[in-house]
Amino acid sequence: MTPANPSTTALLAVDDLAIHVGGRALLQGISFRLHAGEALSLVGESGAGKSLLAQAIMGNLPPALRASGAITIDGVTTRAEDAASRRALWGRKLALLPQEPSVALNSFQRVAPQLAEVYALLHGQPPGDAAERAQQELARAGLGQATAHYPWQLSGGMAQRAVAAITLAGGAPVLMVDEPTKGLDNHWRDRTVALFRGVLQAGGCLLAITHDMAVAQALGGQVIVLRHGQAVEQGRIDEVAAQPAHPFTRQLMDADPARWLPFAAPTLGEPVVQAHGISKAYGAQKLFAPLDLELRSGERVAVQGPSGTGKSTLGNVLLGLVAPDTGRVERSARLRPHAFQKLYQDPVGSFAPHISLAQSLRDAARLHRCDWKLVQQRLAQLRVPEDMLARKPEQISGGELQRIALARVLVAQPALLFADEPTSRLDPITQQDALKVLLDAVQETGAALMLVTHDTHIAAAIGTRTIDFAEGGIQAPVA
Template sequence: MHANPSTTGLLAVDDLAIHVGGRALLQGISFQLHAGEALSLVGESGAGKSLLAQAIMGNLPPALRASGAITIDGITTRAEDAASRRALWGRKLALLPQEPTVALNPLQRVAPQLAEVYTLLHGQPQGEAATRAQQELARAGLGQATAHYPWQLSGGMAQRAVAAITLAGGAPVLMVDEPTKGLDNHWRDRTVEVFRSVLQAGGCLLAITHDMAVAQALGGQVIVLRHGQAVEQGAIGKVAAQPQHPFTRQLMDADPARWLPFAAPQTGEPVVQARGISKTYGAQQLFAPMDLQIRSGERVAVQGPSGTGKSTLGNVLLGLLPPDTGSVARSQGLRPHTFQKLYQDPVGSFAPHISLAQSLRDAARLHRCDWKAVQRRLEQLRVPESLLERKPEQVSGGELQRIALARVLVAQPALLFADEPTSRLDPITQQEAMHILLSATQETGAALMLVTHDEHLAAAVATRRIGLKAEPQAGH
């Protein structure tokens, strides 16, 4: 380890590569970030964006090998010398990970997890740290959720909680992995404002995102990754306005804002009917008594701010939760397992200790689906079969979401509740996945309920929308 001149800035990466065995997952990555500068990594799912952040942290899975040099605040280490960078965690270097449920301790309430940062990193007394934690969570719109456990939060709320904990350390080098997925426009913009305040305070930011609007709002530089290599690199304004590489142009053209509306489906008889259903969580009513009917073939978008009960509504219709009032009736004669859910957090929907191949084969056997049909679906979704040898934690969030989509379609659902199903996918893969999802539901006449914060995606896909609103006093 050695000190470099201050000209290297806060974070510099020189010729970083990551290999598994003899195969390169990422190679030839170099950049520098000075105080006040941002860099966004964009590109296809599985291109190595999250691996790059893990390599900088010194937190790569054991089977992977890094090479190159990494400089943090003037201190240079070899990329493979992970232990030397771990000593910087929290104080100099922080990572907001892609999956909030993995980052949070499920056995501890949210507020104490944040208070620990103020106690351990800043030496604040416990009472003072607890008060500060309450204040920061309130600023993140989580004032009513400070006593909740992580599993009691919606996906967007958990995302904001992890962001508050990550930022509390005050590390000058901040890396964020898909920080705005699952957030409505209000909280997406607020999150971008928070990151910009880190830059104004003299920090630097490395942002991994599939949202080009977020990259443009952050400003600074951009690197476009494909197949583990940088195919384009430069100022975000110039790259977005005049992309030079064909893949970058593909990314820009695949933005949902540019999608043409999908053809309207044929609808049939009601699949599910709900009368007077409502659900309350603690002191907050998530949704007031409502009547709802979903017909076969329908495509319904469910929208509303984080924490307003979108996922809960789906769980009630699927029979995973009972309504507090009212009743839910399914169509007669449906096969078992024909009400299916595609989860917002794909990690939580797979058994962690068995291979992805085993999970898919178990689903195929349960639903009497030919394995060759599963293979064809994986091929459509551009999932290499070699990935299935791995466990869920060993693939990217985007790759896991595509595998989850392939698995849920094995069941040939009559009603598919898809909870932010493309939020972890790059625009190109997102467009392909939605085509596959809509084609599959059209073939079988399945009804689709789609939770999304993306107005453009909802406009292109849905035949009607259900809007849920936040109660002002709920703090969400």
């Protein structure tokens, strides 16, 4: 370790960081400095190396990857490849809010004790005080009724908030957050941004990886635009957003869902599924009251509302994955059972971890008697290189895995596809392309689509009608 020059000391400095696998560069030539109170947002295409950059700073890259360059944390400089030298800083000086909350949380431990451990181990609080503080902070995060839940009992947005509370509890002055608002509605997105701004006001610094330019602008500070592992533009976020210099940055801005035109209206066919008086509750939490719903072939329904209000549960009930408490669901008798498919919010959890992505796709193609050439065409449409399929799910980015999950579910040619935040990990350009592939596919087959999204602009562009959830049930009738 080498002390940095005190006159130029930054809380976090990265100099000429590069990441290679074999002889191929995944990220190269990245340099920046963050002082107390400063924020930097990394934006760019999915798979450009944004998450790898954060993992390299943490010293937590997969074994096959090699980092080079220099990293300075609070005045102490280490070689990027010297991962062990930075691990002693985890939690106390350096913290990362990871992209996948399901991976970060301990599935076998309730949420509150996981947070209490931070107060006990990092701050030395007695067990009783640590438990009480954990209850208070989870209540502030809107999780007061979920403190005794296991992670698998939380919605994606609730898990995101739980992991944010745990990450922030350490009080590390160098905070990195990877897609921290992807599963959150506007209210909790704004609350989360306010928490990060609180870190800056307290004298910390923030490195934020996000596909949401509105989040980057709300955080302020600097921005780096990444493409193909290189920084194509770097500067103040307000200046770059107002007048982007690089063509790719302009593409990102133009692909914002707020600028999308509505997709063509579909032709509706016969009913695919009908629900009569269905309701569902978990314990004292009532998700939705008796509800009647009909979905016809070709129809596109947008499902919106705060996290944890029952959006995913409604889809699970319609698909037959969860039984309703009351009422019944009728699915078209002419359709085969696997014509009802779900595209999961958490792509990591929907793939077998120990087999290659190629094997997962080939198994699906064989099961549904789909020609492999059609799978290859779909992957090409989604801009997924076929050589990527040799990897396992944990070896690619969340956005890349999300696209492969979309290709896999379309192999089944579903008659009803429940897509739960299917593009939340994608940059705006890739998101627009992926949703076009999805809509073209359902139009070809006449499938009904239920799309869960927190983005009102996406809902307006895609949905032919909307189901709007709120705390305590559906806010308005299905329209």
